[in-house]
Amino acid sequence: MDKIVVRGNGPLNGRIEISGAKNACLALMPAALLSEEPLTLTNAPRLSDIRTMTTLLQSLGVEVAAMQAGKVLSMSGHSADNHVADYDIVRKMRASNLVLGPLLARHGQAVVSLPGGCAIGARPMDIHITALEQLGAEIELRDGYLHATAPGGLKGAVIDFRFASVGATENLLMAASLAKGTTLLKNAAREPEIVDLADCLIKMGARIEGAGTDTITIEGVDRLRGATHPVVADRIETGTYMLAPAIAGGEVELVGARLDLLGAFTEKLDACGIEVTQTNTGLVVKRRNGRVDAVNVVTEVFPGFPTDLQAQMMAVMCTAKGTSVLEERIFENRFMHAPELVRMGAQIEVHGGVATVTGVDKLRGAPVMATDLRASVSLILAALGAEGETVVNRVYHLDRGYERVEEKLGACGADIERIQGDD
Known part of the structure; x- marks a missing residue:
């Protein structure tokens, strides 16, 4: 397996181009199943998760062509006649479950393996299943697969999610777009x-109102057409690289970054002493005065502090002035990076879903192991401000969500390199 070696060598200075959002692109791609006309996505990120979704869609009969070095994806579902999403593909990535709603809407049936992804806690499918059943689907679990049918077609309904699930909302947006009546x-x-x-589906002819609020109305249509849509900038990649100069010092410009996508995250940056300036092309980020101040963090659904930036924030707090408390309310097993940061000299105590971090003057380089996607990059961030050499093992997680991380940080002066593994 590949490793990434980081040698802490002082401040970062330069420009980083922010890629299209992984999580947005993974939801947009299954929308190709909803139409016989081509769906083209621009600003697509070049990541292993995108390749996995491509493989899954191709297995379902979608024609996928990658252009401009993979930044443009053209997908045609005109011959998508397979409704079985196989375990060997789905097990690699949680977002594979997003084909369930489109397959039901298009074919009236779907067989989808229970999904995989990072081992960061339970992310149950019951919210998806219950909501689709309210639209008229009949779903049962057999041999690790969800077998779903809609004998009378999908029909609009009032659905009150017990939790504001991103994946369930996305699945229902796509399914309800072709359902009869209003959802x-x-x-x-x-x-x-x-x-x-929602913006992409509207371009395809869907009738959707209220996206971005807690109440969304979808009026079903008979068919959707093709469209061209740019993938929104990745707010999690943006937040990650905003924290790099917070740890290492210096000043970094994030090209294409959007402040409006980050919600409560930027408020915490301001509170701990990180200056963010909006420009015509993105954001400029730097520390105000040396070491940052400790702040408390509670992860919440948007617009609260994102769970996908909790590990990175913990890395920053390891060398902050004072003691911070980080409470994880989204996933119950998302502090697996803490023991690895402790190996680097951090002072962290974890009790259930709460981590207490007492800042130290400096971390020390050490061999560490990535346990999931966001933990991977948190260790790289910590290493940027540490003394000596840090070797981050098992970085295949990293490649699922960060495009060319060593090149982007290296262009800003980081001493970082990837060592290719034997397999």
Whole structure:
């Protein structure tokens, strides 16, 4: 397996281009199943998760062509006649479950393996299943697969999610777009990726109102057409690279970054002493005065502090002035990076879903192991400000969500390199 070696060598200075959002692109791609006409996505990120979704869609009969070095994806579902999403593909990525709604809407049936992804806690499918059943689907679990049918077709309904699930909201947006009648989604997720998917579906002819609020109305249509849509900038990649100069010092410009996508995250940056300036092309980020100040963090659904930036924020707090408390309310097993940061000299105590971090003057380089996608990059961030050499093992997680991380940080002066593994 590949490793990434980082040697802490002082401040970062330069420009980083922000890629299209992984989580948005993974929701947009299954929308190709909803139409016989081509769907083209521009600003697509070049990531292993995108390749996995490509493989899954191709297995379902979607024709996918990658152009401009993979930044443009052209997909045609005109011959998509397979409705079985196989375990060997789905097990690699949680977002594979997003084909369930489109397959039901298009074919009236779907067989989808229970999905995989990062081991960061339970992310149950029951919210998706219950909501689709309210639209008229009949779903049962057999041999690790969800077998779904809609004998009378999908029909609009009022759905009140017990939790504002991003994936369930996305699945229902796509399924309800072709359902008969009107669907009302209550307690819907409000993330920017939801808005991006709704905007794309509207371009395809869907009738959707309220995306970005907790109540979304979808009036079903008979068919959707093709469209061209740019993938929104990745707010999690943006937040990650905003924290790099917070740890290492210096000044970094993030080209294409959007402040409006980050919600409560930027408020925490301001509170701990990180200066963010909006420009015509993106954002400029730097520390105000040396070490940052400790702040407390509670992860919440958007517009609250994102769970996908909790690990990175913990890395920053490891060398902050004072003690911070980070509470994880989204996933119950998302502090697996803490023991690895402790190996680097961090002072962290974890009790259930709460981590207490007492800042130290400096971290020390050490061999560490990535346990999931966001943990991977948190260790790289920590290493940027550490003394000596850090070797981050098992970085295949990293490649699922960050495009050319060593090149982007290296262009800003980081001493970082990838060592190719034997397999």
